[in-house]
Amino acid sequence: MGKPILYYATLSPPSRSVLLTAKAIGLELELRATSLFKGEHLTPEFVKMNPQHTIPLLDDNGVHIFDSHAICAYLIDKYAKDDKLYPKDLVKRAAVEGRLYFDAGYLFARLRFLYEPILYYGSPDFPEDKVEYIHKALDIMEAFLKDSPYVCGENLTVADFCCVASISSLEGSAGPVAARHPKLLAWINRLAQLPYYQEVNQAGADELKEIVREKLAANRANA
Numbered sequence: 001m002g003k004p005i006l007y008y009a010t011l012s013p014p015s016r017s018v019l020l021t022a023k024a025i026g027l028e029l030e031l032r033a034t035s036l037f038k039g040e041h042l043t044p045e046f047v048k049m050n051p052q053h054t055i056p057l058l059d060d061n062g063v064h065i066f067d068s069h070a071i072c073a074y075l076i077d078k079y080a081k082d083d084k085l086y087p088k089d090l091v092k093r094a095a096v097e098g099r100l101y102f103d104a105g106y107l108f109a110r111l112r113f114l115y116e117p118i119l120y121y122g123s124p125d126f127p128e129d130k131v132e133y134i135h136k137a138l139d140i141m142e143a144f145l146k147d148s149p150y151v152c153g154e155n156l157t158v159a160d161f162c163c164v165a166s167i168s169s170l171e172g173s174a175g176p177v178a179a180r181h182p183k184l185l186a187w188i189n190r191l192a193q194l195p196y197y198q199e200v201n202q203a204g205a206d207e208l209k210e211i212v213r214e215k216l217a218a219n220r221a222n223a
Helices: 011-023 046-048 068-079 090-121 128-144 158-167 182-191 197-222
Strands: 005-008 028-033 057-062 063-065
Touching: 005 011, 011 090, 011 158, 011 197, 028 197, 046 057, 057 068, 063 128, 068 090, 068 158, 090 128, 090 158, 090 197, 128 158, 128 182, 158 182, 158 197
Parallel strands: 005 028
Antiparallel strands: 005 057, 057 063
């Protein structure tokens, strides 16, 4: 049995959520960098493993999983020494899964809707309505954190990893606002204290934001 293989990109928030999870449970992955800009996710070999042709993609000795939230849950259930990050208790697990779906349906989805026109279709700016749409999702995160240090209460869970990978990737005006999201900013700073956070998440988030800034400048010059 070889190490699980992860096809990933550091600039990808979903990829980084899996990397955070693997670090937290002490699991070593075989990492295979996959460039979206070069179309490496569109090769016949890749599409055979993942018909959605998305990253991350986990290949665990022939078992292929290609949603980041599903990958994180799978890795914890199979490889973690305990269930702290993804509780087996049904009530606690339901809370975690609710936040995972919130990331998938709100946070990452709205980040993607903001960035894709810039990265692939020449958009020269952040539309105000899309920025406010993201801020409304961040308002909900602020409510989740009103009385708790983490998104599901007193304990760190995989939901924190997935949500922070998306939120830390927001650039400029789309990001949290101190006056509007103080609890959210404190939560990000709390997660940033994890010994593996900077290397595994922040570096990739900064890479993505720099690419967005460069594309915005190029798109404006060409407009």
